[in-house]
Amino acid sequence: MTTPTTRTGSATAATRGRAGNPRAWALLVPAWAAVALLVVPLVALVLQVDWAGLPEDLASPLAWQAIRLSALTTSTTLVVVLLLGTPLAWMLARGTHPAIPWVRALVTVPLVLPPVVGGVALLAAYGRTGVLGGPLDDWLGITLPFTTVAVVLAEVFVAMPFYVISVEGAMRGLDRRYDGIAATLGASPLRTFLTVVVPMVGPGIAAGAALAWARALGEFGATITFAGNFPGRTQTVPLAVFTALEQDPDAAVALSVLMLAVCVLVLAVLRRRWLT
Amino acid sequence: MTGTLHVDLGLTRGDFTLTAALDLAPGTVTAVLGPNGSGKSTLLLALAGLLPLTAGSITLGGCADHPVTTWAEAERGLHLRPQDRRVGLVLAEPMLLPHLSLRDNTAYGPRSRGASRAQARQRADEELDRVDLRDLADRRPDAVSTGQAQRAALARALATDPDLLLLDEPLSALDPETRSRTRADLHHRLCDFAGATVLVTHDPLDALTLADRLVFLEAGRVVQVDTPRAAIARPRSPYVARVVGLNLLPGTARVGHRVEVEVSGGVVVTAEDPAEVADGAALWLAIDPSAVALYEEPAPGSTRNTWPVVVADVTVAGQRARVGLEGPLPLQAEVTTGAVADLGLRAGRRLWAGVKATEVTAYPA
Incomplete structure (x- = not known):
């Protein structure tokens, strides 16, 4: 009884939509305005590119150093995020301790925090006079700010939450009875994590890793605040773009379009794995 | 092991x-x-x-x-x-x-x-x-x-x-x-x-x-x-009776030649004499639904247990039908589909149900 009624109802709606209700313009105009706001700058960027000079621009010392540094720091960040973030996602998904919701709330703060505030917070923690930075400097002679390590710390700080939230969601969706079965088969919690949980949330891990890596690649505010802008040491691609904009606009555009291309690639890979 | x-x-x-x-x-x-x-x-x-x-x-x-x-x-x-x-x-x-x-x-x-x-x-x-x-x-x-x-x-x-x-x-x-x-x-x-x-x-x-x-x-x-x-x-x-498909009634023994068992509401069911039952003992009575006979008139003389009942529901499986009955005792009867047609068994139909004493199994609770 119900099914035919519904089918008739939706068919009518579809017919009406195709015939073109004039009132739809009230929605379609702002919709296309939104598309323009998002797409026009990207098209403009691509139009600005001096395609013939692109290889040379990217090979310039400033650009090439930045590319290498970004590759190094973002891949290090990704390793740290995978090694620490996956167990954290597991703890948030499976933990029964009453403090778990609070931990989850804290972990998500960097998602919405302005990155520059993150940079100030990192300085407060690891700066020479910081909570941890002070003792590190006094006892071990280690200073973190304005080093490549600081770049990685800044990237981890902003990228980890993306990964953890994505993987936690995937792990929550996993049937807990698999854990029980694995336990009766003799698997320790660590073995269950490695051989049951991680393989079964593989797509979630891939998606989270891509998101986190893209976020780390684009990191600017926390990096410049906490690590500074030293070519070859802390000047990642976004910082190099910002610096080059004054001296060498062509290099800035070249690096920008490179990052655009990389981001589109990541999106394409994600769609393949995930959305289709 | x-x-x-x-x-x-x-x-x-x-x-x-x-x-x-x-x-x-x-x-x-x-x-x-x-x-x-x-x-x-x-x-x-x-x-x-x-x-x-x-x-x-x-x-x-x-x-x-x-x-x-x-x-x-x-x-x-x-x-x-x-x-x-x-x-x-x-x-x-x-x-x-x-x-x-x-x-x-x-x-x-x-x-x-x-x-x-x-x-x-x-x-x-x-x-x-x-x-x-x-x-x-x-x-x-x-x-x-x-x-x-x-x-x-x-x-x-x-x-x-x-x-x-x-x-x-x-x-x-x-x-x-x-x-x-x-x-x-x-x-x-x-x-x-x-x-x-x-x-x-x-x-x-x-x-x-x-x-x-x-x-x-x-x-x-x-x-x-x-x-x-x-x-x-x-x-x-x-619950067990339902799983195995029997009628089950709790009752109290009243020992005589045959045992009479008082179940809820003062109804007395006559059963075959179970071994060694003391007067007043708590008993279970099990009745196979296929032993519950349905009549349009009160059951004939040899049937000791006979009660007026009302049909509550009928479900057919192959040649047999299960009939839920309401009356002094809740009962399930199993009859042939032919009987369903002959007696016009539909919800609300008033009938008489009869169970022979030999078909009632009594055992201590």
Whole structure:
């Protein structure tokens, strides 16, 4: 009884939509305005590119150093995020301790925090006079700010939450009875994590890793605040773009379009794995 | 095999309490039946070690040549993890790991328990062979049928040589045809399993064909433990009677030449004399629905028990029909479909029901 009624109802709606209700313009105009706001700058960027000079621009010392540094720091960040973030996602998904919701709330703060505030917070923690930075400097002679390590710390700080939230969601969706079965088969919690949980949330891990890596690649505010802008040491691609904009606009555009291309690639890979 | 598992447990979760005392001997199959929420799955999880006891204990062995292994003892806060018990668990869904072949799924237990890769694979192949899946060992779970996947789940559970095999409605997710084939496979495999098996089920057919002993749970308590034959003949709770398809009435004996039993509301039922019943003893009366005869007039003289009834519902299965009756006693009658037509059995029809005293089985409650 119900099914035919519904089918008739939706068919009518579809017919009406195709015939073109004039009132739809009230929605379609702002919709296309939104598309323009998002797409026009990207098209403009691509139009600005001096395609013939692109290889040379990217090979310039400033650009090439930045590319290498970004590759190094973002891949290090990704390793740290995978090694620490996956167990954290597991703890948030499976933990029964009453403090778990609070931990989850804290972990998500960097998602919405302005990155520059993150940079100030990192300085407060690891700066020479910081909570941890002070003792590190006094006892071990280690200073973190304005080093490549600081770049990685800044990237981890902003990228980890993306990964953890994505993987936690995937792990929550996993049937807990698999854990029980694995336990009766003799698997320790660590073995269950490695051989049951991680393989079964593989797509979630891939998606989270891509998101986190893209976020780390684009990191600017926390990096410049906490690590500074030293070519070859802390000047990642976004910082190099910002610096080059004054001296060498062509290099800035070249690096920008490179990052655009990389981001589109990541999106394409994600769609393949995930959305289709 | 390391002896009998002695279970005497209490488990409280929220406002639900399960208490059960059972002995599970090697080589036996115990079916646990009960309505939803009666604590069947809780019992299974407690035996597996996935839920801690709040009272009592579970111990394994304890005769001359087997030292006692305590799996759990609430009083001493002792709880052996599932990893440290030897249990196999099969649920309604196969729950095979989707990224592993049937062989690697089956080898997972032996590998987790320290066998080498080669040993584990060999063991897996043996187990898969016993459930006729050797040829499909390299397939992933999504490339086999649900019945095959469920047999692989059984192979996986048995590959660790468990002392106790736990089956939680293992056939309930299968379609009817696969179910009866898998039931036969399961029976075949259980025949040469040395350990104890606990089978939780809804389906009386599973219980009657696979189990040596039936345990009925209701609201967290064991209401009856019997062989299938005894449970069919003499149910001891309305739920058990429903499962085995009998009318069951509680009553009090009034001894005479034949026993008269006063049941609810002062109705007296005459039954064959059960052995050694004292006046005033509490009895159960079981009446086979096919012994309940229906008449348009009060039953003929030789029938001692006759009551006016109203038809509540009729369900037909093949040549027979079940008729729910309301009256001084709630009764189910089983009649031929011909009788349904002749008597015009539809809801609201007024009739007389008669049961011969020889058809009423009375036994102490």
